[in-house]
Amino acid sequence: MSALLRLDGVEAGYGDLTAIAGVSLEVRPGEAVALIGSNGAGKTTTLRAITGLLPLRAGRIEFEGTRLDGLGSARIVARGIAHVPEGRQLFPTLTVRDNLELGARAADRARRADGLELVFTLFPRLRERERQLAGTLSGGEQQMCAIGRGLMARPSLLLLDEPSLGLAPVMVKLIFETLQRVNQTGTTILLVEQNVPRALQLSHRGYVLENGRLVLDSTRASLLASPHVKQAYLGL
């Protein structure tokens, strides 16, 4: 099976800091892949590089067989990659519905109602909060809204950055169960997450990033058992 997304020797950074280097990975259609690693390991940078929010310094990124790098985020999003960023990055003074609809691609505007319906089915809580300003939502609801906004684009690939951050365990559970359903209905997922068991429960495979480099590429079971993981988080 050919890869949906392929990173090849990607290098990116901020100013004079090189955040990631030589990162090569691939995500196949229908998969859920976890990208794990400690703070500052370069996970977020990798996602930003994919969505074109950060220019590449080296390497290439292919999506559905065509090159993405250098396109700019607007065009990349239009190709079907949705990014649910760390910290959610909602529009706090806009309503939940506005936030969601802003996620829809321009071309999809006609099918926006279907998209909303889909999101509201996945997250009934959002339907209740449809007219509320996003800034007034609880943390978990904000995360739902952010994921919903990503799904509105009907993406073939969904990038998720730390969806469990700062959430109570119950909420984390709910979010991950929903993500699982999303994945099962055909959306490919690349997930950055520090809640390793949660991440691995969802994912088929995982990559471990350490200091901007991939150190491990493995399946769920072997990752769970791997000392790398515990080491990365607890320094043991």
Place this chain on the structure above:
Amino acid sequence: MKWVLVAGVLALLALPAVLSSYALTLFILIFFYGFLGQAWNIVGGYAGQLSAGHAAFVGVGGYTATMLSIELGLTPWVGMLIGGVLAALLGAIIGYLGFRFGLRGFYFVLLTVAFAEICRVAVSNIDALGGPLGLYITFTGNPRQFQFQDGRVYYYIALALMLVATLTAWAIERRRFGIYLAAIREDEAAAEALGVNAFKYKMLAMVVSSFLTGLGGTFYAFYLFSLQPNTLFGIPLSVEIIIRPIVGGAGTLLGPILGSFILTPLAEISRLYLGQGGLHGAHLIAYGVLLIGVVLFLPEGVYPRLRRALARRSGQTR
């Protein structure tokens, strides 16, 4: 660099011997705006608090010295200091309100504009201060009255003012005060974390800046012999005060002077060559385009770019 500066100052001291009276006048304005720009630079450049109402201090200083001279016969040499103190008092009030209430960026800009406008409207409505008609100073040429038959004396006074402000800025720059101001401008929270009492130092900068600017009011009054609220407290004068240091490089020692040496002659040249024909206003269009050009091509101001260029060149020759 040091020797270049010393040579420059010596040249400026000797220059009146060969200058025409007109050129002398231009230099006087260059020095005067260099002085006002340098005074502004202390709070607007070094401390990064963009005051756009500095005309108010010129106005308070000028009106004070003039009223004291007209009503009480007090020599403007003393009136100048009293005017400076009153301007500093106004500066302290504006600074206190702005800094205590945490007004940053454009909010501070507009607070200062509002204060200057309030002064303007108030003075326009106080008959004892001449109202909009203003105050008219009798030309006597008497040095005790801060007046001189020979234009060169004004030249040296304006030069002295510019040098005093520059030396003040220089002294501030190398002391704790100046280092703290620069830290506040760069990152106020980080400065606080390093023990910098940002409020106190911003206040001090405002007071020193408004005091010096207030001194300029006396020079303005006794060089141009009349004061009107619209010219002395108006926004156009505030703009004149701030554009020179910004063009030259805000927060640098030589920026305001460089800015004044660039903009004053350019304004004059454009008026000379474009102001004579039928297109009244063409020279101000050119001036506006020039300001836009500076922003687009020298976004840090002229001096920082010049300094880097010089450093590169001396690096290459070595």
Place this chain on the structure above:
Amino acid sequence: MDLTLVLQGVVSGLLFGGVYSLMAVGLTLIFGVMRVVNFAHGDMMVWGMYLAYVLATRAGIDPYASFLVCAAALFALGFVVQRGLVDRIVDAPHEMQILLMLGVALVLENVALVAFGPEPTRVRSPLASATLWLGPVFVDVARLVTFLVAVALTTALWAFLFRTDLGRTIRAAADNTYGALVVGTDVRRVYAVAFGVGAACVGAAGALVSPILPFQPPTGLSLSVASFNIVIIGGMGSLLGAFVGGLLVSLAESLGAVFLKPSLKELFSFSLLIVILLIRPAGLFGRRSA
């Protein structure tokens, strides 16, 4: 105190407030979205007035009709200013942005001087001389119309921002630029459009008030200052704030003129500004940014 006079002061103040509101709405949009303080705002308004003047004198189009054309022309100007100038200095220090807009203001004012000459002028419109009487209180029809159009335009702008995709995208970019990038917004284009819409508002405002407000090239500065006042009082970035702020400032000045020397009336708006800055820096309807 003469009660009729007070009543008349309130009516006149509120009606003229429509002019102020219209002026401030465009500025608040530009600031709210891009955090750019448009020092050329008043000069853009004066250009709106001159365009209306040209259309009225050359083509015989009444400003109450031509304001749409003026809005379109100013949209283009605003778009170009944002795209060609402001956008290029986003990383420069704050003072440079001020300098840039001052330069733009200087150019606009003096191009107007060269093109139209220094005489104060006004656009004649049959509406401008009509009046209505409610007992002893008179209502100026031109100001009433301007007031109503101000309400309509503010509502239309509100509808644009809150009911259209582009408007929503503009609000989103203002709210969280990074978030907008993440969802694939071309933020630079959105900014240029927002600047254009803001300029279009003030262009329309200029055309609409050209029959009741005499103008000449230097008028821009005082209009800019008045607009800043209103926008800060109402809350930067808030449409409702700009609208209510306009009415409030006008009312304060009108009542100031009733009770005190009218030449002191500007003191009211500036004092109001300082009080607001100190007790509620985000303005009456603004949200305090974190």
Place this chain on the structure above:
Amino acid sequence: MSLLVARGLSKRFGGLHAVARLDMEIARGEMLGLIGPNGAGKTTVFNLLSGFLVPDAGDIVLDGHSIVGLPPHAICRLGLARTFQIVRPFPRMTVLENVRVGALARCPRAPEALARAREVVARVGLGPRERVAAGALTLADRKRLELARALATGPALLLLDEVMAGLNPTEIETIIQLIRAIHASGVSILLIEHNMRAVMALSQRIVVLSFGERIAEGAPAEIAHHPKVVEAYLGEEYVRAAPA
């Protein structure tokens, strides 16, 4: 006697209880680690201690004086210095000038401050780069600079917020050495760190925060195996699923 004592410290942001009734003590000469998952409230604690935030409730006593409500600069002068998680150098100043700002808190005269700054710059290993503009430094050097600046204020207690984040192992190793040296010179240290290896290696005692509350406290070895800690970090499932 404890150098710093915090009692019942609480801070809410809107509905979020960022720090809840936290008690904490730092002994003179101690190196204390403060850890917890992202969003646990660690940086809020730093902001409360250093005066950038005023607590809703609770008291903070530094060296016998209550410092609640004091502005950051005053707290700094009482001997508590901090670094920022996202480094905040003064970008247009050189390394030396940056550190001199801190040094001026102890030596009001600029030349002495400069001498002190030079000494501190050398101590953190930035000597060769002292004339470089801070904005042009690499991340590792900026972190070092952040440390040097705080150190130059002559603190009795140093609050370090993730000084190792984003650094490579070699760089981390040198920073660890540096922190050890600073500690050895008599400065007490409170350390927020995600790099567990480093925090375990450095700290004498560790406090663990989760959702604004202290869930554990103890020696590094105990903490690493404390079930609540493992759960906070890796989730309840991990505790069940993974081999210990």
Place this chain on the structure above:
Amino acid sequence: MTHRLTRRTFLETTAGGAAVLGFPLPLRAQPKTFKIGAIHPVTGALAEPGQACRLGAKMAVDAINAAGGVKGKGGIKLELLLGDTQTKPENGRVEAERVVTRGAQMLLGSFDSGSTNAMVSVAQQRRVPFLIDIAAADPITANVAQSVKAGQQKVQYVYRNFPTGSSFGRKAVQYFIEIFKEANVSPKRVVLMYCNDLFGQNQAHGFQAAHKTANPSWDIVEVIPWPEPPTDLSTEVSKAKAAKPDIIAPITRPASALLLFPEIRKQRIEMMGIVGPGSPGIYESGQIVQLKEDLEYVLTSVPWANFKNPKTATAAEEFRRRSGGKTFDTNSGYSYDAVFVIADILERATALDDPDAIVDAMKKTNYSSGLMQYGGPVAFNELGDNANAIPTMIQILSQKPVAVWPKEAALQKFVFPRPRA
């Protein structure tokens, strides 16, 4: 004499093209023209009157040169060195210095009192005779006269051919009284409304002071100043209406006139009429087109051209042509006359290269061919002012401004009280 020549030579050497820095240039040939520095605000807030002044002065120079220059001095031609104050006092000084350095032997200007007073210092410092064409603030000349009297200055170089603020007021009150008498009405309540700027305040204070002195049968019941330029005058007019006026006495600028007169009509104030102590510009064709019926029957006291002088109509026509349709008025007219007064002075001066000789001739001026309406020949009193510079009461009748008072200036009989619509 020698000393002065050397000084002049020095000036010449530093003049000319090196305009900005004034570095020495090769010595020029002896000047074939007499240079007059004509400085006016042709940009900025006062650009409109400033441009009119400049054109008036240019026209006069053209007329004099076409007629053979200053005949008594070998037909030397006049040349204007133009300056723009941008309505800023400092530029009054800079421009004066520049034109003097470039060889101007006299100064002319400069409309606004601030710039004018800045030019005074240049005139006194550098001994350049200065004829103020327009600027009404009393102290400008009075201060110099006082300084000469006190012995602080030797010679007064500054003279003014324009009514001062206080004389404006005196004349206006006088005209009011005379017109009411002539019309056989006795209004009681006058509301004074004025723009609170330099010009308006000067006029209003002069008017109030003169009213107090004259103590006529009418009272100033309300004084309403407004900030200039105003954005809205409806409340001001309501306030005037509430004072139940018989007469509204407005002092407007062109911009405020556009607001005030329509507002007065719209608010339907019952009164005898509008009689202003001074409103420049309301008579401009542009203003009349704008204001139409709102201006009809409005009386105002302004310096006005004497159309009984046949030359005036010719000059007015030329001005209309060269200005693109504007009225030959206070500004253009006084600048025009000022140049002719200068030519007259030069004819009589014993030497053109001696400023003091020019001043001597200036003091003896007795010029009666001016195009403006004077109360007598142009002559300068001990303060340096022309006491015969007086305003004229004009009225807009059938959409045309017409001189109606004093009687010797009147071309038509005034219509007052105004007829009811």
